[in-house]
Amino acid sequence: MASAPLIFDPRDPDVIQRPLETLLRLQTDDPVHWSPVLKGWVLTRHEDVKAVQMNAGISADRLTPFFESQPEGEQSRLRDLIRFLNTWVAFKDPPDHTRLRSLLNKVVTPGVMRGLEAGIEELADGLIDRIAARGDGRFECISEFANPLPASVIMDLLGVPREDMDLLRDWSMLLQPFLGNATASDDKYETGRAGIVAMADYFRAAAAERRKRPRADVISHFVSLEQDGQISEDEMLGSCILFLFAGHETTTNLIGNGLRALLANPGEKARLAADSTLIGSAVEEMLRYEGPTGAVVRVVKAPFELRGKTLAKGDRVFAMVNAANHDPEIFETPARFDIGRSPNRHLTFNHGIHFCLGAPLARSEARIAISRLLARFPNVKVADEDVTYMDTLTMRGVRAMWMVTG
Template sequence: MNTAMTDKPIVYDPSDSATMADPFPIYARLREEDPVHWSPSLKSWIISRYTDVRDLLLSDHLSVRRLMQFYSSLPPQDAALLSDIVKYLDLWLAFRDPPDHTRVRRILRHAFTPKAVDAMRPGIEEIVHHLLDQLEERQADRIDLIREFALLVPAYVIMDMLEVPREMLAEFKSWSDDMAVFIGGARNADDKYHRAARGCQKMSSYFREIINERSANPRPGFLMDLINARDEGDQLTEDELVATCILILFAGHETTTNLIGNASLLLLRHPDQLAALRADPALIDGAIEEVLRHDGPTNALVRVVAQDHEIEGRKLREGERVFVMINSANRDPRIFEDPDRFDIRRNPNRHLTFGQGIHVCLGARLAREEGRVAVLELIKRFPDLALDDEPPEWLDAMVPRGTRRLPVRLRG
């Protein structure tokens, strides 16, 4: 290792374009030199080693209820602007601790059973084949794989689940993007509070209307299952239903878009692994798990310190913000042999991408299913698929990890 490089203090700057494109060298330094790193620019702790990340996700020392602390510190004008979005986000499972989290998750599990997700597979396959048919009919070879495929697959799946007409995609994408600059930790977004407030207001109004309409005129479907979901007689309030619909649409399409995009990019950058998958499609399960580990769609999870404690000799104090770096933990050589190698046959593969403990992702099974179908059918349909000369454009965000644009050539 270059001694001159290690003599320099570590500066983790997620807004730096080089770090956005490839954060893994700085993650390696953090793990070795400063695994519990205080970032002055983020005013947050950065936790990078696998064991520390896993243990924190399982512990009571951290809380997910960071929104109200942030909200109470805002100037009155900003607080008024963000009142609606904070109200709904505070009802998301992702931002609730027990006992509220326990109650809501127990109800929601009745709508997210393995049987319910398995029943969605024909719909996922229909959407994927429809989109690939459209790409095949195009004359142009060069496309943005995110905008024309990876984004559309999960967006249509979620919209169909929630009975949102597909022709409303542009509106919902606009609303979701407005919220994403606030929720995803965008570092360079202008006017993000106004955009977030607008996106939330539009989305919450839409879902409140459709929930009221479906309650008055019941018919079978996922939305009706959500409305009717009960556990020991308890059910979601109307505000909780609206918040859950927003969460499913927002988190459900963003995470899976990044999974499909990252999988395509990794396979195209590793032609030996792509050839192995084409020769043996049964490797798709392992391929998706390795994408989730090697460069997964969740870069970090955010928590707040609930009680003072120490990690690696550093004192974390109540109220301080913590980024647990999932993508760094998933490359920790203490856990994974040759962690920087992309290997779709890797076994075991105990990645942390969907979280741990009570906050493990409720939609993980659906995301995996969409990723498997989309990636396998894409490489089957376009055997000469290749990266374009134009480089990918990465998201400017701390939490999600993926490309905003992924230029490819369909026919090599």
């Protein structure tokens, strides 16, 4: 008897926990896969995912067609959510993408990144000191370390008080299921709207204060762009929200996933302990092996053929980045975690015009955070292998991860 055709169903709890098992089967048997569940194409080959990231005939604006396809009642619930998210450079095509990206490039410069490293080290050491001072030998890695470190850096850059971190994190988490294409969350539209409206109100108040008393921070920079007529008020608020959300979410998951992979491979952990100069390539392997980017979503603007399949205008495309990063045509023994892997042509930070603006900062934060934690707690271990991954198709990370200091 013929076996039933493989269907990628991201609602399946087993797929949420272990998506690569299904995606790598698709990579072999059906690399351009139509998922009736997602109502879109699922691409798993490195060559195809990279081509999507580079293809001008595929649009990054996945929100406008989604919104326009909804009935009037749903549109009213989604209106505020789409209003602000549609200002994000990540969802823009040229020429709007070019205009906004050029403005953002002036905020996150290499010089700014280099100037942050001493502060990141201080933050990492402070968080580790707090864990050590408790004296119980246990800590929850995500909430006590992986999240507050990049969140604090971004809040300092924005110029908002660190005391507001829990508030802003709660609002970001409300937005996470919608942005992450959660498939098992029933209320992601309403929670996403609540989160983004709260953040817009918060940054609107901060912007009003900067108009009276400008500072040397990112909010003041965005306000000055608005006052000069280079961006609209919605773009100013949306850019603040993007800076906050994207500036810590990816790095949180990079640190959490990266530590988990390293500690599951004690030989590679020992290799890093013996040669600390490998930390840079170790972070690159963490980005490849189980990176924080599960997928990028695009919309076909002009029909084209791919591996014998026709992708029609308006079709959604789910380019599965973590699957592409395990493609044996590109990576030798891709299932092996190798901190010295070279070359390492992973696609985690995207490719082409949508290459991640914050990639240098994320890499720096991960290098510092992981090396500092291992230096203080050389025998650190994951306390419980039974972790729960977030129901987010485009993001990959655990909700919580308890560790023991050894």
